[in-house]
Amino acid sequence: MATTTDSDRRGWTQNPDAVKHDILTVAVSEFAANGLSGTRVDTIASRTRTSKRMIYYYFGDKLGLYTSALEAAYLKVREGEASLDLDHLPPREGLARLVAFTFDHHRRNPDFIRMVMIENIHNAEHLSASQVIRDMNVAAIEKLSSICGRGQEQGVFRDGIDPLRLHWQISAFSFFNVSNRPTFSAIFGNELFEEQSQSELRQQIVDAILAMVSQPIAVS
Amino acid sequence: MATTTDSDRRGWTQNPDAVKHDILTVAVSEFAANGLSGTRVDTIASRTRTSKRMIYYYFGDKLGLYTSALEAAYLKVREGEASLDLDHLPPREGLARLVAFTFDHHRRNPDFIRMVMIENIHNAEHLSASQVIRDMNVAAIEKLSSICGRGQEQGVFRDGIDPLRLHWQISAFSFFNVSNRPTFSAIFGNELFEEQSQSELRQQIVDAILAMVSQPIAVS
DNA sequence: AGAGAAATGTACTGACTGGAACATTTGTTT
DNA sequence: AAACAAATGTTCCAGTCAGTACATTTCTCT
Numbered sequence: 201m202a203t204t205t206d207s208d209r210r211g212w213t214q215n216p217d218a219v220k221h222d223i224l225t226v227a228v229s230e231f232a233a234n235g236l237s238g239t240r241v242d243t244i245a246s247r248t249r250t251s252k253r254m255i256y257y258y259f260g261d262k263l264g265l266y267t268s269a270l271e272a273a274y275l276k277v278r279e280g281e282a283s284l285d286l287d288h289l290p291p292r293e294g295l296a297r298l299v300a301f302t303f304d305h306h307r308r309n310p311d312f313i314r315m316v317m318i319e320n321i322h323n324a325e326h327l328s329a330s331q332v333i334r335d336m337n338v339a340a341i342e343k344l345s346s347i348c349g350r351g352q353e354q355g356v357f358r359d360g361i362d363p364l365r366l367h368w369q370i371s372a373f374s375f376f377n378v379s380n381r382p383t384f385s386a387i388f389g390n391e392l393f394e395e396q397s398q399s400e401l402r403q404q405i406v407d408a409i410l411a412m413v414s415q416p417i418a419v420s
Numbered sequence: 421m422a423t424t425t426d427s428d429r430r431g432w433t434q435n436p437d438a439v440k441h442d443i444l445t446v447a448v449s450e451f452a453a454n455g456l457s458g459t460r461v462d463t464i465a466s467r468t469r470t471s472k473r474m475i476y477y478y479f480g481d482k483l484g485l486y487t488s489a490l491e492a493a494y495l496k497v498r499e500g501e502a503s504l505d506l507d508h509l510p511p512r513e514g515l516a517r518l519v520a521f522t523f524d525h526h527r528r529n530p531d532f533i534r535m536v537m538i539e540n541i542h543n544a545e546h547l548s549a550s551q552v553i554r555d556m557n558v559a560a561i562e563k564l565s566s567i568c569g570r571g572q573e574q575g576v577f578r579d580g581i582d583p584l585r586l587h588w589q590i591s592a593f594s595f596f597n598v599s600n601r602p603t604f605s606a607i608f609g610n611e612l613f614e615e616q617s618q619s620e621l622r623q624q625i626v627d628a629i630l631a632m633v634s635q636p637i638a639v640s
Numbered sequence: 641a642g643a644g645a646a647a648t649g650t651a652c653t654g655a656c657t658g659g660a661a662c663a664t665t666t667g668t669t670t
Numbered sequence: 671a672a673a674c675a676a677a678t679g680t681t682c683c684a685g686t687c688a689g690t691a692c693a694t695t696t697c698t699c700t
Contacts, residue, residue, distance in 0.1 A: 214647055214696055235541055237458035241688060252689090253648065262688065316603055317537055321455055324602035337607045364608060365621065369593070369628075375600065376592035382544035383536055384591075387557045388584060401585065404632070408589075411631055412624070434666060434677055461658060473678065476659065 219250050220258050227269040232311040235318050236266055267326045271333060273315040278336045280305060286343065291351030295413065296406050298347065299370050303402045306374040313378045341367055348413070357413045366413070373405045439470050440478055447489040452531040455538050456486055487546045491553060493535040498556045500525060506563065511571030515633065516626050518567065519590050523622045526594040533598045561587055568633070577633045586633070593625045 226247045230239045241262055245252035259265040284301055286294035306313060319327050327333055344363045351357030377398075385393055392401065446467045450459045461482055465472035479485040504521055506514040526533060539547050547553055564583045571577030597618075605613055612621065 216647070219647085235455055235457065237455060240686090242686095251649065253650080256689065257647075314541065316600070317541060320600055320602045321534065321537055321541070322602075324606040327603055328606045334607055341608070364612065365624070367608075368604070368612060368621070369624075371600070371604075372596035373589070373592050376588075376596050379599070380536070380540055380591070380595065382540045382542075383547055384588070386544040386548045387554050388561070392584065392588060401588070404585070404589075408628055408632060412628060436677070439677085460656090462656095471679065472659090473680080477677075482658065 216258075219254055222249055223255055223258065223265070224269055224272045227265050228273050228311055228315065231266055231269050231318065232273070232314040236262075236322060239266075241265075263326070267330065270315055270319060270326060271330055273312045274333045274336060277305070277309050277312045278340065280309070281340060284343075286347060291347055291354060291356055292410060294347045295351070296410060298344070299406045299409050300402055302370050303374045303377065303405060306378050307398070310378055313375060316375075317379050351413065358415045361413050366409070369412070370405075370409060377401070436478075439474055442468055442470060443475055443478065443485070444489055444492045447485050448493050448531055448535065451486055451489050451538065452493070452534040456482075456542065459486075461485075483546070487550065490535055490539060490546060491550055493532045494553045494556060497525070497529050497532045498560065500529070501560060504563075506567060511567050511574060511576055512630060514567045515571070516630060518564070519626045519629050520622055522590050523594045523597065523625060526598050527618070530598055533595060536595075537599050571633065578635045581633055586629070589632070590625075590629060597621070 223244070226244050230244045230247070233239075239262075241252060241255060244265075245255060248254075255265055259268055281301075284298070286298055289297060341363055344367055348357060348361050348363050348366070352359060352361070381393055391397060443464070446464050450464050450467070453459075459482075461472060461475060464485075465475060468474075475485060479488055501521075504518070506518055509517060561583055564587055568577060568581050568583050568586070572579060572581070601613055611617060
């Protein structure tokens, strides 16, 4: 709930950007909470400073709003990731930092995770339509690629690492940890999701990833 | 699609069990495809040999049907797992087999995965109500526990392994691989999901898990 | 200032959808 | 066989909800 900076619409002044932004913020939260068909346009409207009329005015229909909300969610999260600068770190530390960051970042952005879950339920058909999103994510892989490249040059990483697979693995842990928390803790209890355990899990994952990129060692 | 054994209702004979089973099968597939609020009771009914009337007769309301479908999905999948006997294998092989099996089993049961995804979107509130499901899953952990115990006795596994965390990690990989395939391949292409890559991923995961339970080795 | 465009308010509707009412048939028990 | 219970068929309805029609206000440009 950011204090609307440039837009304190006192009394009553037009401010299209603020209105759009307001709608999108609420939309993300509603869609993330209730899914595409579970969300009511009227509910979104009522949580907004504006009216349902404006939703249709700016976003056409429910699907248009959903797609925009999806993009907004991706954008916000990828922005957070961009703040991470790893190039000045040695490869192993850089990778460790990246993994730990990803783990935490996912935890901090449950709405984003939920939007992705929902999009997966819908077979990513709306995401596919968004070039914006594709570009952002490819950029994320490049960061990983660069670390891998440096690591291999310096001989601290093994050859033949596929950055995409690495990304897949890092994501798997970090994503699952948030996405499946409800069922997991309904079945096995909440223990794994308390702070202490989460720290340990994060460390475990960092170690696992590092082991995976290291020179192979025969295990007895 | 088992050939309805005891129930070929030729002409017109009552057969409550077959009707219930019929409804549940369709319900799982519809709910898995469209989510809770995205699913239409009428659609389920029309895909059934019976009518909407019977859905309400046996399951009360939409939520009741959904809950039963969820249980049915869990039951079917856990049955498949029960067929896996690992006690006669040495611990390392047993664990490797379990991990590989889990990976494949999840791939073979996308509807189950989707039901769990949906349930997570709903914060597991319906699953929480089902004692049946909790019991089944706890049983799954016990299988893992037993392998760990044997491995530690024999000195091939390190001490302090927590079976629950192990399960968490195995699930993370295997689940994510199915649940996030749509978004992942929309963004990065389908390469990782072709047979060849999937085999390699599976092996990679088996190795990672085995490394994790092995006696620790300092890595340069 | 005034005219056209952009933005917003208000009230409404047509289709969809979960669920119920009412009626009938099939099975079971004594 | 009759009476009761279980199962099924048919029809309809009342609430919900995405989307629209129509009217008005604010902004921008000349």
